[in-house]
Amino acid sequence: MHFTAAQIAQLLQGTVEGDANATVSKLSKIEEGGEGSLSFLANPAYTQFVYGTTASVVIIGKDFPLSAPVKTTLVRVADAQGAFAKVLAMYNQIKLDKKGVSPQAAIAENATLGADCYVGALAFIGENVKLGSNVKIYPQCYVGDNVTIGDNTTLFAGVKIYSDCVIGKQCIIHSGTVIGSDGFRFATGPDGGAKIPQIGNVVIEDDVEIGANCAIDRATLGSTILRKGVKFDNLIHIAHNVEVGENTYYAAGGVVAGSTKIGKNCMFSGQVGIIGHLKIADGTIIAAQSGISKNTKAGEAYMGSPAWEASKYRKNYIHFRNLDKIVERIEKLEKP
Secondary structure, eight states: OOEEHHHHHHHHTOEEESOTTOEEOEEOOTTTOOTTEEEEEOOGGGHHHHTTOOOSEEEEETTOOOSSOOSSEEEEESOHHHHHHHHHHHHHHHHTOOOEEOTTOEEOTTOEEOTTOEEOTTOEEOTTOEEOTTOEEOTTOEEOTTOEEOTTOEEOTTOEEOTTOEEOSSOEEOTTOEEEEOOOOEEOOTTOOEEOOOOOEEEEOTTOEEOTTOEEEOOSSSEEEEOTTOEEOSSOEEOTTOEEOTTOEEOTTOEEOTTOEEOSSOEEOTTOEEOTTOEEOTTOEEOTTOEEOSOOOTTOEEEETTEEEHHHHHHHHHHHHTHHHHHHHHHHHHOO
16 A cells, blocks of 8 residues: 555645655554654654654644654644544555455355455355355354354454354454353252253344453353443453443453343453342443442442442552551550
């Protein structure tokens, strides 16, 4: 891909200062630059780098002040960071715009593929699978029988989708993730645990992104559900019959036990654990490494393990840090 400064300015509704024919073919950080690269400057803390950068073109705010001449060509825009994000999205779309079916892919005869799909080498597409238009199945993916995948969804290399699961439109699932593995259900008895068959599925609605090496278990009966707009980081485990509400964000290392219902617009930091059969209210915020063992209140923030309201936790943590001094005082008072 090659773009001139003039073309970039037109795309971003900006203006050029310098060589309008300066050409770029790659992206870079402003402190690294390099001939033929495009960078941006939005944070004043990085202003020093614009004077010596070797990037060919730099996107900068239209009112961003400079105290000395620069060698690079500038494209001035209303919002430099937003404009560069737009360029990144366009670059990524072009980079990942794969089409065609590899002769090394295995596709069942009764599977249905929409227009402009991509299926990579050693991918497997099972019986009665339905792929929408522009679906991308990267190499070594497994898509089990009766799976439905909506338009413009991408499965990166090594994703496994068990049978009967449903994935919506514009979803992204990263490498190593497993969708539809069995829930952890056993009927314990004197002779050991008897496995309870998991005959439900996983339903993932539109615009969901799931990071690498996540595991989303199928339901015992019914569905494990990720609602529209859910975003998962890497290494997250969602157990059977869990429901995650719209636009909820979950950072890496999280675990949710079976049948818990999570509301919409929640934000969970890393390594948050939630026990089963709870109701997590809309807008709940949970700090890193917290353990949730009770239902939450809408819009409340929680910390600790077991977790409680963040405001109370902070107050009591001050006392906990002084606990040794408090004990010493009590012991002195109790001495005969």
